[in-house]
Amino acid sequence: MNSHKHSQKLSAAGLLISLGIIYGDIGTSPLYVFKAIIGERLITPDLILGGLSCIFWTLTLQTTIKYVVITLQADNKGEGGIFSLYSLVKRKAKWLIIPAMIGGAALLADGIMTPAVTISSAIEGLGLIYHDLPTVPIVIAIVTVLFVLQQFGTSLVGKAFGPIMWLWFTMIAVLGLVYVMQMPEILKAINPYYAYHILTTNPEAFLIIGAVFLCTTGAEALYSDLGHCGRGNIRTSWVYVKTCLILNYFGQGVWLWHLQGTKLGDVNPFYQLMPDWFLLYGILIATVAASIASQALISGSFTLIAEAVRLNLWPKVKINYPSEQKGQLYVPSMNWILMAGCIVVVLIFEKSVNMEAAYGLSITVAMLMTTILVSVFLMRKKVPMYIVVFFLVVYGILELTFLAGNAAKILHGGWFTVILGLSIFAVMWAWTNGRRIRNRYMKFADVEEFFPILTNISTDESIPKYASNLVYLTSANFNTEIESSVIYSIIQKHPKRADVYWLLHVDVTDEPYTMEYEVDYMIPDKFIRIDFRLGFRVEQRVNVLFRKVVEEMVAAGEIDITSKYKSLEAQKIPGDFRFVVIEKNLSNSNSLRFIERITMSCHRVLKMMSMSERTGFGLDSSFVTTEQVPLIVDIPEPIRLKRVK
CATH class of the missing domain: 1.20.1740.10 (Amino acid/polyamine transporter I)
Incomplete structure (x- = not known):
């Protein structure tokens, strides 16, 4: 600089x-x-x-x-x-x-x-x-x-x-x-x-x-x-x-x-x-x-x-x-x-x-x-x-x-x-x-409602451990909200037990070279959100930035990332980190206007030609799982199905 x-x-x-x-x-x-x-x-x-x-x-x-x-x-x-x-x-x-x-x-x-x-x-x-x-x-x-x-x-x-x-x-x-x-x-x-x-x-x-x-x-x-x-x-x-x-x-x-x-x-x-x-x-x-x-x-x-x-x-x-x-x-x-x-x-x-x-x-x-x-x-x-x-x-x-x-x-x-x-x-x-159209149909939930169940999943040993540290990228601008798709991924799609759940949010600022972050301990030692504020000229290498933040938190004694597996804990070996990237696809919808349907078709083609979010955010592909989640647009018609003997 x-x-x-x-x-x-x-x-x-x-x-x-x-x-x-x-x-x-x-x-x-x-x-x-x-x-x-x-x-x-x-x-x-x-x-x-x-x-x-x-x-x-x-x-x-x-x-x-x-x-x-x-x-x-x-x-x-x-x-x-x-x-x-x-x-x-x-x-x-x-x-x-x-x-x-x-x-x-x-x-x-x-x-x-x-x-x-x-x-x-x-x-x-x-x-x-x-x-x-x-x-x-x-x-x-x-x-x-x-x-x-x-x-x-x-x-x-x-x-x-x-x-x-x-x-x-x-x-x-x-x-x-x-x-x-x-x-x-x-x-x-x-x-x-x-x-x-x-x-x-x-x-x-x-x-x-x-x-x-x-x-x-x-x-x-x-x-x-x-x-x-x-x-x-x-x-x-x-x-x-x-x-x-x-x-x-x-x-x-x-x-x-x-x-x-x-x-x-x-x-x-x-x-x-x-x-x-x-x-x-x-x-x-x-x-x-x-x-x-x-x-x-x-x-x-x-x-x-x-x-x-x-x-x-x-x-x-x-x-x-x-x-x-x-x-x-x-x-x-x-x-x-x-x-x-x-x-x-x-x-x-x-x-x-x-x-x-x-x-x-x-x-x-x-x-x-x-x-x-x-x-x-x-x-x-x-x-x-x-x-x-x-x-x-x-x-x-x-x-x-x-x-x-x-x-x-x-x-x-x-x-x-x-x-x-x-x-x-x-x-x-x-x-x-x-x-803009996709974001319009994105559903958000009140994050505090899920604190008890996230704590329970984290300690439930009947669920196989998915990762020591499970990291999601979120587009929720407020720390009181979370995408329904993230909750669906952790709780319903395949229950994912982890020692610590992390939410990462990137906010692009109006200034060119801002590099700031803020940590919010939503559930102490269990559920942590990090908000990055990056300038519009700063490369969004989330992987590198996240590692730097974790190192600073460990050095300050704010978190312990030592693996909870007994054999590894004895040797003070850090636990693993796994990223889950959720790709939201808009299902075909008749409720969109004609011009919006054309826009979404073009957007879909551009998305296929562009880099994945995983690569775009500089995430190491060996630690990333990508999940496809449909954004349901149409309220389905009630199905009149008759049971016969």
Whole structure:
């Protein structure tokens, strides 16, 4: 935790880490933004100055003011990202889960698009040197290597990310500055009049705004990676990054100024800024920067999924920790889904210019959802209502305009992102609602009613001993309650005698790194409940945590876990522990509404594909028994059975 806090302090190392982790996506946007703005249009002074003005003000309003100044305030004990934000505000209203899920789904869809777009844009520069070079196989090869390497962790390459991205930003700034110095009057495009003029006079204003939006696509990453870098490092490094980006865009504007009255065709203004002798080096640096941008998004997707699992918004999936680095995790299932998605994108669209149509749509949706959640956060922080309304109206209008501009892309490839986002949202929806429906039919009993019978079973030697310590996981939030299924398992299904019965409950807190527990001796030395409070970024290794708690209780003399078998007791050997995991299955029911039945069918499929609770909670399979218990939904019809002689 200390190293985590240390990396968040404002320092040269922190600034370098910020450059490497955060700015990959937004930093590589000069590769394709201006090319997308010009498109097939005739190059005119209005288009160049209007495009530059739109870029400058989008980066200022959207990235600087909304994210760097306002949204970074919404840190959850130092952590950022849409699910951290949701954890901060979810108690305000139940419906807030919807924008959280939509935003999460949109960011994951973006994680599939970004590597394909950025790497394709970088590699296409090779066409300037080697004409007719097939870029698709090269892009697929790089994407494949990138995803295969994920399982080994990125701590080694991660150390090189900062210096490489610093080289990238310095390079694009110098390339742009050389051209800006040739024609300093290009800087007049900072005047917002030019943005207003092109958006009100150009019949293709919506298409232009959709292309302009690509310059801020990585803004969400600034907030998502708050936990890795810290607010001070992000705000300070952004000043440098924004300066480099603006210089490069304005440099491209100067280059385009000499092409008035013509069309751009397949030419990429970004690579035209480079002298011939530098082109190969420039393409190499661009490719590495694009790979780093992709890496940052892939890592971000893993973190997003891990948080979604802990918040019960996504099925339990295997999560690995490939290196000692804080926050470094690897989700195998998500890795291969992202890889397949990226390859499909490259095969369908082939060129970056075609991908740009599908790109940007999902991230606009994510930003709109962040705006909604930030507004609620500002209200929670007692910010004056008129400021909250002003924030919501200004960014609502701005982002809805961007969304309308990007919606024009749906027929030109945006349909792919829509399908992606909807599929991911459908998984979240089915999983959360399936759980909600199941929980609705879960029956709880008053635990105190069963104290006498549990004490009697524990001492009844006519029942064969099942385990010295019998452990159940419970979802009962109150220690006065217990699931009927647990009582059924101990008393009726197969009476289970044990020296000590344990109940373990895991509560996921709204803070990222909470690790607390509470012990309740319900029947002293016989029936004990432990409540774990774990942050939404903490791995739920119940087996390890439970062992640690028992060790502390033994050391404090609160419990004696020595085996009660005479031969073992004499040798002071600890008794055995056995976990019972109860899987509750909803029986087919006609009382559920049609939509609920579909939801439960999807939930059942997702449950079959996801990890079992045993694996999800890190329980040692050699000490676990899994029991299936039906959740009876329908009250059975009275059976009219007639006995005949």
